[in-house]
Amino acid sequence: MAMNVLIVDDSSVMRSMILKTLRMSGVSLGEVHNAGNGREGLDILDSNWIDLVFLDINMPVMTGEEMIDEMRRNDLMKDTPVIVVSTEGSQTRIDQLMKHKAVKFIHKPFTPEVIRDAVLEVTGASGSED
Amino acid sequence: MNEAISEVLAKLGVDSLEKLAFMFPFPESPPPDLELENSLGSSVNFTGPYSGTLTMILSDDVLRELTVNMLGVDEDEEVTPEQLNDAIGEAVNIICGNVLPLIAGKEAIFNIQAPEIFPGREPDEKSLTARAYLSIDEGWCDISLAFQGAAPETAAEAVEE
Numbered sequence: 001m002a003m004n005v006l007i008v009d010d011s012s013v014m015r016s017m018i019l020k021t022l023r024m025s026g027v028s029l030g031e032v033h034n035a036g037n038g039r040e041g042l043d044i045l046d047s048n049w050i051d052l053v054f055l056d057i058n059m060p061v062m063t064g065e066e067m068i069d070e071m072r073r074n075d076l077m078k079d080t081p082v083i084v085v086s087t088e089g090s091q092t093r094i095d096q097l098m099k100h101k102a103v104k105f106i107h108k109p110f111t112p113e114v115i116r117d118a119v120l121e122v123t124g125a126s127g128s129e130d
Numbered sequence: 131m132n133e134a135i136s137e138v139l140a141k142l143g144v145d146s147l148e149k150l151a152f153m154f155p156f157p158e159s160p161p162p163d164l165e166l167e168n169s170l171g172s173s174v175n176f177t178g179p180y181s182g183t184l185t186m187i188l189s190d191d192v193l194r195e196l197t198v199n200m201l202g203v204d205e206d207e208e209v210t211p212e213q214l215n216d217a218i219g220e221a222v223n224i225i226c227g228n229v230l231p232l233i234a235g236k237e238a239i240f241n242i243q244a245p246e247i248f249p250g251r252e253p254d255e256k257s258l259t260a261r262a263y264l265s266i267d268e269g270w271c272d273i274s275l276a277f278q279g280a281a282p283e284t285a286a287e288a289v290e291e
Contacts, residue, residue: 012216
């Protein structure tokens with residue numbers, strides 16, 4: 001079943017790369033939405049059905065962590081799976097993020113297989129048409 | 131120059147360019163002078179247990195190929211200066227995010243600033259802790275790491291462990 005995804009990253013090139021890699025991974029995609037920061041991401045979540053969010057952490061206006069906090073406070077968004085895609089290298093920070101924000105973490109750079117496995121883990125289905 | 135950290139930089143540079151853009155760089159000794167005429171650089175400052183700057187300089191052809199491949203567009207498609215800047219900024223950010231845990235340990239917490247973009251310039255060898263030069267087809271990639279103050283000895287130990 002096709003998944004509607006939201007990709008939130010202040011780099012338009014990285015957003016394109018995440019989408020390209022998602023397509024290579026075999027995940028079945030429905031609507032794809034893009035946002036340049038957490039605030040834009042929340043606006044899109046507010047007005048669209050989103051099955052999965054890919055989220056950078058360090059962004060202007062609203063960071064990824066702030067966006068996750070807002071999502072968790074909103075009954076309509078709180079259960080939306082989130083995959084954080086970041087350059088964060090500190091295992092301390094990664095563990096805190098995963099534990100307290102209930103997200104999956106992918107480290108940049110990533111391969112299609114890593115994205116596919118992460119999608120499977122957080123959604124319970126790869127969405128593959130195979 | 132710290133050879134152990136330079137090797138780590140080279141390996142990360144190779145790995146990152148392979149995963150980001152399906153490119154296949156080869157580490158080489160840097161030439162006496164970089165061909166800077168057609169190149170672009172990006173650097174990120176970081177603070178934490180150690181502070182410093184990671185810099186990446188790419189020849190124009192390598193930068194274009196990196197950008198095109200990250201975007202997933204055709205080779206001959208036009209890319210904007212903003213996209214080129216974005217691509218090199220992301221690449222240097224990624225390498226920095228990956229090299230710091232290898233030097234300082236996985237538990238260390240660093241803050242990495244937003245990347246700065248500038249015309250290619252020769253690295254100041256005297257201030258460098260580590261440097262890696264990668265050859266990619268007809269182009270090149272130069273990655274250098276400079277700590278503010280002397281690099282602590284534990285940095286080298288962490289890499290060699």
